[in-house]
Amino acid sequence: MEFRGIMGGFYRISEWIMRFSVTNVLWLLCSSPFFFFLLMKLLVMQQNFLNESITMNWAMGIVAPFTLFPATAAMFSVARKWVMGETDVKLLSTFFKSYKENYKQAMIGGIFYTFLFVIMYVDYTVYMTQLKSFQAIGFVMLGFLIVLFVSLFNFFSMVSHYHMKTVQLVKNSILLTLLRPLRIIMTTVVSGAILYFSLFKWPFLIIFFSGAVIAYYAFFNFYAVFQKMQDQHERAQEQTNEGEEADPDAEVPFDEVDNAPVKESVEENRYTSK
DSSP states (O other): OHHHHHHHHHHHHHHHHHHHHHHHHHHHHHTHHHHHHHHHHHHHHHTTOHHHHHHHHHHHHHHGGGTHHHHHHHHHHHHHHHHTTOTTOOHHHHHHHHHHHHHHHHHHHHHHHHHHHHHHHHHHHHHHHTOGGGHHHHHHHHHHHHHHHHHHHHHHHHHHHBOOOHHHHHHHHHHHHHHSHHHHHHHHHHHHHHHHHHHHTOTHHHHHTHHHHHHHHHHHHHHHHHHHHHHHHHHHHHHHHTTOOOOGGGOOSOHHHHTOOBOOOSSOOSOOOO
8 A cells, every 4th residue: 555655656746747847848849939049148148249139139029929928828828727626638739729819918918018128128228327327217117127027927827817808917917916916926036946946956947847837836826816815805795795894905906807707617716707
């Protein structure tokens, strides 16, 4: 019995290794143009080729909405299935079905995010290097850049989970980042640690695990936040129906999220359309 238990544990571990590695490789392949230009940028930076480095920045910005964003949305869709208990889904069909279904929305969101990143980065650079008397504004731009980057975790989670307009997705992703920062900070710190060890300790993790593990952890935290918000919202409704004064902390400022239909799931989901 003990031997069977050990073998069963190894089998489950091997299954998860396979799930993460296959999904991560699919993500890299579908994002390959972006990562090609990223690799080229790192190479030219080592040679101190400034103009070529700037050219690679523009190349990454151009291809990201059409490759990186749809592929990442598909990866988050697979991670969503795992978090919600559907661990035995077919990886290839789930990934490419989600890639196709979410492509347009992820692409439009990617164009919007890239446009904002470029504007804020240019402003930050100008204020920090050319208008040094206004460096305080440069630090504000840096803060906006960080918030925008961190909100991407929520954006990809919401793309994979909700039927919602792209403008609503972007708005609520940023709003959630600002109003519910604890979980997203945890996601950012853990993701940063994973990337650090992937880049400087065990590079093979980049190919087989890093992206998929980050997506799984990011959606896990995202889902926990909205479960808590849903509970608070339900309690507030019960208090209102009973004629009591609702707890201000239980107010949910995401009405369009709370009423948005979710994408199909085998498991019964709490966020069904009301």
